[in-house]
Amino acid sequence: MRLSGSCYCHALEYKLELESPEAARTSLCHCSSCKKAFGTNYGLTVKVPLMSFQYTSGKPKEFVGDNGSGTILHREFCDNCGSFILEYGDPVRDDFRFICLGSLDEPDALPPKGEFFCESRSTWMPEIPGVFHKMKIKE
Numbered sequence: 001m002r003l004s005g006s007c008y009c010h011a012l013e014y015k016l017e018l019e020s021p022e023a024a025r026t027s028l029c030h031c032s033s034c035k036k037a038f039g040t041n042y043g044l045t046v047k048v049p050l051m052s053f054q055y056t057s058g059k060p061k062e063f064v065g066d067n068g069s070g071t072i073l074h075r076e077f078c079d080n081c082g083s084f085i086l087e088y089g090d091p092v093r094d095d096f097r098f099i100c101l102g103s104l105d106e107p108d109a110l111p112p113k114g115e116f117f118c119e120s121r122s123t124w125m126p127e128i129p130g131v132f133h134k135m136k137i138k139e
């Protein structure tokens with residue numbers, strides 16, 4: 001399955017080539033690090049093999065920092081419009097990318113399979129039915 005995505009201003013564009021929808025895992029994350037990075041009450045990313053992802057236009061700006069629990073996190077975004085494109089932890093840098101779902105041109109193609117850090121879920125936000133729920137760790 002071939003998908004494409006971009007930042008808001010299209011300075012950054014990318015393509016995703018997945019063997020199947022099973023090769024991707026979309027999940028919500030309610031941790032405080034995602035709340036800050038996404039500027040909303042949860043993060044929403046799709047985990048894909050590094051090999052399946054490629055920028056086709058532009059070069060992202062990278063922010064590298066501690067996620068609060070000792071893991072170094074890389075976050076890539078557009079330095080023109082500010083759109084957040086993807087993130088990955090240093091331990092999986094050669095294996096996976098976590099793409100911000102809304103940057104896909106067709107985000108509904110990859111619906112969520114689970115939720116992480118449910119212990120930090122906003123009190124007003126209901127659970128997504130029919131997916132896995134973990135209190136903490138995002139693997």
Ligand SMILES: [Zn+2]
Nearest residue numbers: 007009078081
């Ligand atoms: Zn942009």
Ligand SMILES: [Zn+2]
Nearest residue numbers: 029030031034
């Ligand atoms: Zn998180």
